[in-house]
Amino acid sequence: MSQALFTYTLRLADDILILSQRLGEWCGHGPVLEEDIALTNRALDHLGEARNLLTYAGQVEGKGRSEDDLAYLRMERQYTNAKLVEQPNGDYAHTMVRSFLFDAYHLPLMQALTKSNDAQLAAIAGKSVKEATYHLRASSEWIIRFGDGTEESHQRAQAALDNLWTYTGELFESDAVLEEMTKAGIAPDIATIKEAWSKTVDQVLSEATLKRPADAFMMTGGRKGLHSEHMGFILAEMQHVTRAYPGVEW
Amino acid sequence: MTEVKNLEELFQAKIDAEQKIEPKDWMPDAYRKNLVRQISQHAHSEVVGMLPEGNWISRAPSLKRKAILLAKVQDEAGHGLYLYSAVETMGTSREQTIDDLLSGKAKYSSIFNYPTLTWADIGAVGWLVDGAAIMNQVMLCRTSYGPYARAMVRICKEESFHQRQGYEIMAVLAKGSPEQKEMAQDALNRWWWPSLMMFGPTDANSPHSAQSMKWKIKRQSNDELRQTFIDRTVQQAEVIGLSIPDPDLKWNEETKQYDWGAIDWTEFNNVVAGNGPCNKERLAARNKAHDEGAWVRDAAVAYAAKKAKRKAA
Ligand SMILES: [Fe+2]
Ligand SMILES: [Fe+2]
Numbered sequence: 001m002s003q004a005l006f007t008y009t010l011r012l013a014d015d016i017l018i019l020s021q022r023l024g025e026w027c028g029h030g031p032v033l034e035e036d037i038a039l040t041n042r043a044l045d046h047l048g049e050a051r052n053l054l055t056y057a058g059q060v061e062g063k064g065r066s067e068d069d070l071a072y073l074r075m076e077r078q079y080t081n082a083k084l085v086e087q088p089n090g091d092y093a094h095t096m097v098r099s100f101l102f103d104a105y106h107l108p109l110m111q112a113l114t115k116s117n118d119a120q121l122a123a124i125a126g127k128s129v130k131e132a133t134y135h136l137r138a139s140s141e142w143i144i145r146f147g148d149g150t151e152e153s154h155q156r157a158q159a160a161l162d163n164l165w166t167y168t169g170e171l172f173e174s175d176a177v178l179e180e181m182t183k184a185g186i187a188p189d190i191a192t193i194k195e196a197w198s199k200t201v202d203q204v205l206s207e208a209t210l211k212r213p214a215d216a217f218m219m220t221g222g223r224k225g226l227h228s229e230h231m232g233f234i235l236a237e238m239q240h241v242t243r244a245y246p247g248v249e250w
Numbered sequence: 251m252t253e254v255k256n257l258e259e260l261f262q263a264k265i266d267a268e269q270k271i272e273p274k275d276w277m278p279d280a281y282r283k284n285l286v287r288q289i290s291q292h293a294h295s296e297v298v299g300m301l302p303e304g305n306w307i308s309r310a311p312s313l314k315r316k317a318i319l320l321a322k323v324q325d326e327a328g329h330g331l332y333l334y335s336a337v338e339t340m341g342t343s344r345e346q347t348i349d350d351l352l353s354g355k356a357k358y359s360s361i362f363n364y365p366t367l368t369w370a371d372i373g374a375v376g377w378l379v380d381g382a383a384i385m386n387q388v389m390l391c392r393t394s395y396g397p398y399a400r401a402m403v404r405i406c407k408e409e410s411f412h413q414r415q416g417y418e419i420m421a422v423l424a425k426g427s428p429e430q431k432e433m434a435q436d437a438l439n440r441w442w443w444p445s446l447m448m449f450g451p452t453d454a455n456s457p458h459s460a461q462s463m464k465w466k467i468k469r470q471s472n473d474e475l476r477q478t479f480i481d482r483t484v485q486q487a488e489v490i491g492l493s494i495p496d497p498d499l500k501w502n503e504e505t506k507q508y509d510w511g512a513i514d515w516t517e518f519n520n521v522v523a524g525n526g527p528c529n530k531e532r533l534a535a536r537n538k539a540h541d542e543g544a545w546v547r548d549a550a551v552a553y554a555a556k557k558a559k560r561k562a563a
Contacts, residue, residue: 021308024316027323028304029535031543033297033331040324044317051313068312092546148556149549156545241311241369248427250311250369250419 004180006060007080008187009121010070011223013053014081017071018231019102020046021238022089031092038138042099045131052124059120072242076232077225084167086222086230093146093156097164100139100204105171107132108196112188121186140204147208154209161205162213169218171197265466270396273339281465284458285395286340287356288467290347293333294358296326297351298532302366303375311369318415319372325408332401339397352537359383360518361448363526370423370430370437376416378438378445381483384409385449385475394466417486424490431491438487439495447518449476481507 023043030036054067084102089095110132113125146157172194174182181187205212221227242250257276264271271277300323307323310316334344350356361379366372387409390402423434450456450472462468487494498511520526 024307024320027307027320028300028327029539031539031546033327033334035543035546036300037324037327037331040320040327044320044324047313047317047320051317054313071313072311092543145549145553149553150545152545153549153552237308241309245311245427245429248430249422250315 002060002062004177005118005186006057007177008181009053009057009060011080012121013050013057013070014079015085015102016046016053016106017050018079018081018234019085019099020044020050021234022085022087023095023099025089026095035092039095042135042138045128045135049124049128049131052127056120056124068242072239076227076235079227079231079235080223080225081227082167082170083219083222083228084164084170086228086234087164087167088230090160090163091156093153093160094163096139096142096146097157097160099135100143101164101168101201102171103132103136103139104200104204105193105197107136108193109188112193116187117185136200140200143204143210144208147205147210157208158210161210165213165215166217166219169215170220170222173220173223175223262464265394268466270399271394272396280461281467282340284462284465285398285467286337286342289333289337289340289398290342290350291357291359293330293337293347294351294356295362296330296333298358298362298536299379300326300330301532301535302362302364302528303372305366306369306372309369310372315372315419322376322412322415325412329401329405329408332404336395336397336401348540352533352540354524354533357522359448360521360526361444363521363529363532364441364444365528367440368433368437370420370433371441373416373419373423373434374437374441376412376414377420377486378416378441378483379448380409380412380416382445382448382479384413385479389469389475392466392469417490420492421490424492435492438492442495443513443517444521446476446480446513447521449473449479451515451518477507480510484508 020043023039023046026036026039027043028036030039050071051067054070058065058067058070084098087094087098089098107129110125110128114122114129116122116125143157146153148154172190174190178187178190182189202212258278261271261275261277261281264275271281303319303323303326307316307319310319334347337347338344347356351358361382366375384406387402387406391399391406393399393402420434420438423430425431453459453471453473456472459468459471463471484494484499496511498509500509501507502509521529524530
């Protein structure tokens with residue numbers, strides 16, 4: 001039980017930590033100052049949630065690992081985030097579509113987790129719901145602006161959607177860990193999250209006049225630590241100072 | 251002619267009486283020009299300043315430090331926004347102000363043309379660069395132009411946070427491992443003199459200062475502010491066991507302040523002239539962000555127009 005809870009919590013944490021790391025790359029380089037602020041805010045909110053989840057994962061594991069031990073001292077094969085969040089920022093359409101596809105999953109997940117039988121996860125989710133609501137609203141608005149903006153923005157948004165769609169299936173995969181968590185009333189039934197996600201996606205894409213890509217081949221592997229080649233570079237950059245000076249305070 | 255002279259006298263009387271000048275008030279052209287230049291330089295400094303610090307967000311050595319740094323750089327973007335708004339109150343649009351930065355016509359604080367090479371630089375920048383900026387900004391909270399003064403009050407609160415957080419990074423490094431202490435000392439060595447240069451030329455070489463003082467845009471001279479900064483910072487360095495890279499630095503019992511060595515003004519002039527270590531990179535990064543963001547801004551405008559049209563229909 002505690003092994004499955006550890007794995008499950010870590011997955012939640014890794015998704016949001018790696019997405020935060022990616023979004024942080026925009027800081028100082030956004031398309032307009034207000035968006036720079038908004039993106040950094042997103043990165044900060046995600047990082048805050050990741051820290052709560054990592055700290056909790058460390059407690060569940062019971063081996064004395066801190067949030068930083070888990071973030072900085074695991075290699076890519078031990079990271080269990082979905083591949084969607086490790087995809088490069090690309091243009092602003094890619095960044096926003098990636099966030100939108102994630103936000104539309106993240107909000108119903110957090111809402112459902114507030115009713116989790118695990119009090120700690122419920123509390124962490126409770127703190128995140130307000131932010132997640134705001135994130136989804138903001139990314140939806142951009143998708144609509146892009147889709148129904150100029151010809152160029154429409155094309156860019158559709159291209160991003162077509163590129164990233166293959167990474168959405170992984171968010172709703174089930175396995176023994178998730179089944180155990182769902183049975184214990186800790187995780188929600190992932191099918192209901194997918195339903196909510198799908199509804200949001202349809203609504204927003206229709207208002208944006210964008211086409212929902214067909215559910216063709218879906219990428220997988222992230223939950224087992226089988227990542228894209230991007231992952232090693234993300235971690236190399238993120239971890240190098242911490243690894244170069246082991247065991248010190250910062 | 252006499253009318254303008256009277257207006258100028260009234261204007262100066264208002265300033266002498268410590269009344270704020272507001273956007274709709276009459277002001278001499280030179281006062282307006284001077285302020286537009288100063289506030290826009292200040293705004294650009296906030297925005298360009300995001301680059302050297304943003305450089306370490308992906309590599310911050312703990313999640314707590316990463317969060318603090320993200321929040322700090324975000325604050326600086328906010329400062330840029332308030333200040334661009336303050337410039338707009340003087341009739342210069344944000345687009346125009348930003349275009350002047352991107353074309354290289356407008357200046358920003360030269361300190362941001364130095365590279366952040368190690369994690370300790372993030373500490374040194376917060377401690378020294380934000381620390382030096384605060385000296386100026388506290389003074390500017392009482393500047394004669396109302397919107398600028400009010401923007402400064404908001405900004406100063408956040409800057410003092412930044413300064414404390416930077417100092418704390420340095421303090422932790424200084425009492426850490428020998429390598430960490432060395433990293434901190436090296437950062438102090440590299441950032442010390444450029445930080446002193448932030449206060450600008452010496453009073454003797456600062457021709458516009460007298461007018462700025464008369465208009466109460468400034469209230470303390472470059473040299474006065476620099477001295478206050480040195481006196482304060484030397485003591486802070488002592489507390490954490492780092493040494494100031496100035497062999498001539500010593501306490502003067504008579505003046506009750508520190509005597510210190512000579513600034514290398516050749517280096518200063520070089521960096522101002524565009525030959526600092528990162529001038530080209532900074533401007534290139536701002537231009538890249540602006541160019542690559544053009545279609546995003548266009549899309550927002552186009553969508554807003556469509557929406558307004560549909561609403562009207
Ligand atoms: Fe600032
Ligand atoms: Fe600051």
